[in-house]
Amino acid sequence: MENTREMFQIMTRRFGLLDKNCCxxxxxxxxxxxxxxxxxxxxxxxxxxxxxxxxxxxDITTFSRQVQSLVKLGLVKKTQLPEDRRINILTLTTEGxxxxxxxxxxMNNYLKEVFSHMSEFEQDMVINSIKLLNDSMAKSKVCCTTLG
Known part of the structure; x- marks a missing residue:
């Protein structure tokens, strides 16, 4: 049996998910x-x-910091909802x-290039497998937590 964790580790690196900047x-x-x-x-x-x-x-603290950095870059606009000033709405600026x-x-060009190395049948198989995996992960009680 193949080492499933290793396969995900390699896919994560190849997808650039460990890079400081994705793009x-x-x-x-x-x-x-x-x-x-x-x-x-x-x-x-x-x-x-x-x-x-x-x-x-x-978590909202980490998220708020990231939103602030995007606001400072001029990519995101944060606006208080007039009817409930506790709620802030997010929109993209023109630059955003x-x-x-x-x-x-x-991303679409990258995925198109990756899929170009597969037959149409293989592409469908991979896409259906990813859908199945996403659905199963959504049902998992241990998703996004460390296993004890």
Whole structure:
């Protein structure tokens, strides 16, 4: 039987998930967590800070620091909800939208190149396997925790 953990370790390194910066767009270095935040803000319609933090499973303190760094870079705008000033809504600035589009293009090109080394059947098999794995991980009680 193959060493499953080793396979995931290698895939993580090849996907660049251990790199300090996952990508550079518009002359700005973007960390992996910042890339995920930008993606989620772009994907949702005016999400609150809490909604994005929850969808990424990031504690609110760490998340708030990352959002502040994106605000300072001019990529994200944080606006208080008029009817409930405790809630902050996140939107991408024009520059943030541009960065999101560039990163999306880079990732799609990378995945297209990776999949180009597979037959259509193999591509479908990998995509279906990833869906199955994601579904199983969502059902797991130990996801994102260390095993005791």
């Amino acid at each position: 550079t767009a518009g002359g700005v270095d973007i960390s992996l967590i910042q890339s995920h935040i930008i993606y989620e803000i772009d994907r949702k319609h005016n999400p609150s800070i809490q909604q994005v933090a929850d969808s990424l499973s990031i 939208k541009y960065i999101s589009t560039v990163i999306d293009g880079q």
